[in-house]
Amino acid sequence: MKIGKMTIQETEDEIVEEFEMFGDWSEKFEHIIALGKKLPSFPAELQLEENKVRGCQSNVWLTTDLRDGKIHLEGDSDALIVKGLVALVLKVYSDHTPDEIINTPLTFIQRLGLSASLSPTRSNGLDSMIKKIKFYALAYKAKMNS
Amino acid sequence: MSSAATNITPLNITSIREDFPILHQKVHGKPLIYFDNAATSQKPQLVIDRINQYYTKENSNIHRGTYYLSELASNAYEGARDAIQKQFNAEKREEIIFVRGATEGINLVASSWGRKNLKAGDDVLITGMEHHANIVPWQQICIEKGAKLKVLPVDDNGQIHIDEFESMISEHTKFISVVHVSNGIGSINPVKEMIAIAHKHNIPVLVDGCQAVPHRKIDVQDLDADFYTFSGHKVFGPTGTGILYGKEKFLEDMPPYQMGGDMIKFVSFEHTTFNSLPYKFEAGTPHISGGIGLATAFEYVDSIGRENIEAYENELLHYADEKFNEVDGIRILGNTKNKIPVFSFVVEGTHPFDIGTMLDFEGVAIRTGNHCTQPLMERFGVSASCRASLAFYNTKEEVDNFIIALNKVIKMLK
Numbered sequence: 370m371k372i373g374k375m376t377i378q379e380t381e382d383e384i385v386e387e388f389e390m391f392g393d394w395s396e397k398f399e400h401i402i403a404l405g406k407k408l409p410s411f412p413a414e415l416q417l418e419e420n421k422v423r424g425c426q427s428n429v430w431l432t433t434d435l436r437d438g439k440i441h442l443e444g445d446s447d448a449l450i451v452k453g454l455v456a457l458v459l460k461v462y463s464d465h466t467p468d469e470i471i472n473t474p475l476t477f478i479q480r481l482g483l484s485a486s487l488s489p490t491r492s493n494g495l496d497s498m499i500k501k502i503k504f505y506a507l508a509y510k511a512k513m514n515s
Numbered sequence: 516m517s518s519a520a521t522n523i524t525p526l527n528i529t530s531i532r533e534d535f536p537i538l539h540q541k542v543h544g545k546p547l548i549y550f551d552n553a554a555t556s557q558k559p560q561l562v563i564d565r566i567n568q569y570y571t572k573e574n575s576n577i578h579r580g581t582y583y584l585s586e587l588a589s590n591a592y593e594g595a596r597d598a599i600q601k602q603f604n605a606e607k608r609e610e611i612i613f614v615r616g617a618t619e620g621i622n623l624v625a626s627s628w629g630r631k632n633l634k635a636g637d638d639v640l641i642t643g644m645e646h647h648a649n650i651v652p653w654q655q656i657c658i659e660k661g662a663k664l665k666v667l668p669v670d671d672n673g674q675i676h677i678d679e680f681e682s683m684i685s686e687h688t689k690f691i692s693v694v695h696v697s698n699g700i701g702s703i704n705p706v707k708e709m710i711a712i713a714h715k716h717n718i719p720v721l722v723d724g725c726q727a728v729p730h731r732k733i734d735v736q737d738l739d740a741d742f743y744t745f746s747g748h749k750v751f752g753p754t755g756t757g758i759l760y761g762k763e764k765f766l767e768d769m770p771p772y773q774m775g776g777d778m779i780k781f782v783s784f785e786h787t788t789f790n791s792l793p794y795k796f797e798a799g800t801p802h803i804s805g806g807i808g809l810a811t812a813f814e815y816v817d818s819i820g821r822e823n824i825e826a827y828e829n830e831l832l833h834y835a836d837e838k839f840n841e842v843d844g845i846r847i848l849g850n851t852k853n854k855i856p857v858f859s860f861v862v863e864g865t866h867p868f869d870i871g872t873m874l875d876f877e878g879v880a881i882r883t884g885n886h887c888t889q890p891l892m893e894r895f896g897v898s899a900s901c902r903a904s905l906a907f908y909n910t911k912e913e914v915d916n917f918i919i920a921l922n923k924v925i926k927m928l929k
Contacts, residue, residue: 398873402927426867427866448866449866
C-alpha cells in the first residue's frame with residue numbers, strides 16, 4: 370500500500386485490479402451499484418441546472434472547487450449505475466492539480482470491459498462529465514497563473 | 516384495421532425465426548431477445564438475398580442508361596414502386612414517392628406544402644403522442660409562417676378522443692398531421708374517423724404510419740388519407756428507405772422539395788422545367804437497392820399473411836400484458852386495449868437507463884430513454900421509460916425469459 374495520495378494512473382490501475390476479481394457481469398454491476406448507493410446524493414439545492422451535465426438518458430451533476438491548488442470534485446446521477454461510475458471518476462480525478470487532470474486521460478472505464486453502454490458516451494452523460502472536468506481544470510489553471 | 520376471425524392460420528414461429536439469421540446468436544453468452552422492434556426491425560433472409568442479388572447482378576444507375584444493366588435496375592426499382600402502390604392500394608403509381616424514411620416524408624410535406632400554403636394566423640393540428648419527427652418540422656414551418664401548432668391532448672390511458680379532436684378544429688386549421696400508432700406507448704389512433712372529420716372541413720391530413728405498417732395492412736384509399744408515410748426499416752426492409760404516399764392533386768400542386776438530377780425535364784442556366792410525378796420529388800440517384808429490398812420485405816410479410824400476423828401479435832400482446840403487469844412496482848404507460856405489442860414502462864425506485872444497461876447483459880435488447888417523444892413522456896410525468904416492442908418473430912418463451920431477466924435486474928437495483 371502506497372503512503373500518501375496516489376497518482377491518477379495508480380488509482381485507475383487499482384480500480385481495474387479490483388474489478389478483475391469479479392467473475393460475471395452481475396458481480397461487476399453489484400459492485401458499481403454498491404458504489405452508487407454509497408455516494409451521497411446531492412441535496413436538492415445543488416441539483417441545479419448549472420451543475421447539470423446533461424446526458425441523453427441519465428442526468429449527471431458535478432460541482433468543483435479549488436482547495437490548496439487541487440480540484441475537489443463532487444458528483445451525482447439519477448441513474449444508479451452511472452452514479453457508481455461517477456463515484457469512480459471522482460475517486461480517480463478528485464483532489465488532483467489542474468495539470469495532473471489535464472495531462473492524464475481517463476482509461477479505466479474502457480479497461481473494465483463492461484459494455485458499450487457504459488463507456489463514456491453522450492447517452493449516459495459520463496462523456497460530458499469528463500469533458501467538463503477537463504474544462505474546469507483548464508479554467509482553474511488559467512486562474513492560478515493569472 | 517380489423518381482422519376476420521376466419522382464414523387465420525397459426526404462425527409457425529420456429530420456421531419464421533429461421534428466416535431471420537440475426538436472431539440466432541448469443542449476446543453476453545445469453546440467447547438474444549430482440550425486443551426493440553419499434554426502433555428497427557430485423558431483416559429476413561429474402562430481403563438480404565434480394566439486396567445481395569442487386570449488387571451482384573443488377574447494379575447500375577436507373578432512368579438514364581441505354582444498356583442492359585440499367586434497364587434491369589430501372590425495371591426492378593419501378594417494379595418495387597408498383598408493388599408498393601398495390602400493397603397500399605394507392606390509386607396511381609405517381610402517388611408513391613420514395614423517401615429516406617418517414618422523417619423525410621414529413622419534412623417534404625411540411626416544407627413543400629407548408630411553405631406554399633401556410634400563412635400567419637393559420638393552425639396546424641397534431642396530437643400529444645407524436646414522434647419528434649412529426650412535431651419539429653411542423654413547429655418550425657409554423658414559426659417561419661407565423662402559424663400556430665395546436666396539440667390534441669392524450670388522456671391517462673394514452674388515448675385521444677374524437678370529440679375533443681373535432682372541437683379543436685376551427686376555420687384557422689389548415690393542416691392535420693397525426694400518428695397512426697404511437698411509437699412511445701403503442702396506442703392505435705382512429706385515423707379513419709379523424710380523416711373523415713377533417714375532410715368535412717376541407718383540411719388535408721398526413722398520417723405517420725411508421726408503427727402501423729409493420730403490424731397492419733394499410734389501404735390509403737379506404738383511410739382516405741391525403742398523405743401517408745412510413746420508414747422501410749421498421750417493416751423488415753432496409754434502412755434509409757421509406758415511402759411518402761400523397762394524393763395526386765396535392766403532389767401536383769406542391770413545389771419540389773430538393774433540386775437535382777432526375778427531378779428535371781429541361782435545365783438551362785436561367786430556367787428549369789421540373790419532371791412529372793413521382794420523379795419531381797426524387798432528386799438525385801435514389802436508394803435503388805433499398806427500394807427493391809423494401810418491396811421484397813412486403814412480399815415476405817404477405818407470404819406469412821397479414822391477418823395471421825395480426826392474430827398472433829394480439830395473442831402475444833395479451834400474454835405479455837399479463838406477464839408485465841405481474842412485475843412488482845411496474846407502471847405501464849398507457850393502458851388502452853387497442854394497441855400493438857409495445858410496452859413502455861417504469862419500475863418504482865429504478866432508473867430506465869440502469870434497467871436497459873443490465874438487461875443487455877441478459878441478452879435482452881430494449882430501448883430506454885424518451886423514444887423521441889419527450890412531450891409524451893412528460894405527459895405521463897416521466898423523463899424516460901423502458902420500452903419493449905415485439906414483432907411476429909418474438910415468442911411467449913422470450914416474454915417469459917424477459918420477465919425473469921427483468922425481475923433479476925430489478926432485484927439487483929433495489
